[in-house]
Amino acid sequence: MSHAVRSAPVTRQRIxxxxxxxxxxxGVAAVTNRRIAKEAGVSLGSVTYHFSSQHELLRQSLLHFVREETRRFTELADACQQEGIDIEGAAELAGQVAGGTAFDSEHIAPFELYVEAGRDARLREAAAEAFAAYDRLAAQILGGLGVPDAERLAxxxxxxxxxxxxxxxxxxxxxxxxxxxxxxxxxxxxxTT
Structure with missing residues (x-):
């Protein structure tokens, strides 16, 4: 396998x-191929090689963030279920996670992308996919806590x-x-009992 093929996923992740x-x-308006290349430490050609359009860049960035967040929260939910945590404990843990989440640029970006999806119908599918992942996770956590009708409340x-x-x-x-x-x-x- 050539070096270029092996480094493609790493380059995509950096982008x-x-x-x-x-x-x-x-904000979204600040995204240019030149700025991306400089920030990622890759050639300008790498940006256009890996992503066919600005829309695809935004879509893949949103989905990447959501996949990582979902993976992290799923691991947390699984650990809570194994420990038999109750509703109060789960809410407290959610507060600790929220409080421990710094609003750095990576965590601000999804809010910007969700707003952009309101303006750009091409991003709505990715936003819908992102929220569906969050809904599935919420249903899993609520169901694990014994909350009735967890899917409806997700x-x-x-x-x-x-x-x-x-x-x-x-x-x-x-x-x-x-x-x-x-x-x-x-x-x-x-x-109620």
Missing amino acids: IAAVLHIIGQG ATTVALVMGLQLRRLATGSPAEDLVDALLLLARGALP
Whole structure:
């Protein structure tokens, strides 16, 4: 196998990381092939070789971020299920994760991309795929906690988390707000005894 073939995935990852960094710093409008090449430390030709269009760059960057976040949160959800964590413990853990998430350029970029999907119908499919992944994960976590009708509540839970994270980003509000909101939602979904 040639060096070029072996290095292609690494180059793609460097380009995607550069795109997320650029978007997080300056928004989608700041993304240019020259800036990507400079940020990623690759040739200008590598950017156009690996990604046929700006749209494809944005789409793949969004999907990459979501895949990584989903993988990380799935591992966390699996660990919680193995430890038999209850709803209060899960909400507290979500608050710790949210509080520990720095709003660096990589974590700001998806918000920019979701807004861009509102303007660019070509990105909506990727955004829908991203939210579907978050919904599946939320349903898995809620179901594991014994919340009835977890699949129906998944999208609401994701919207709550995303909205509160956006609020934290914009205002600096504390992660404890997320814990309180998740507990309110989960307790409201549990059957009364």
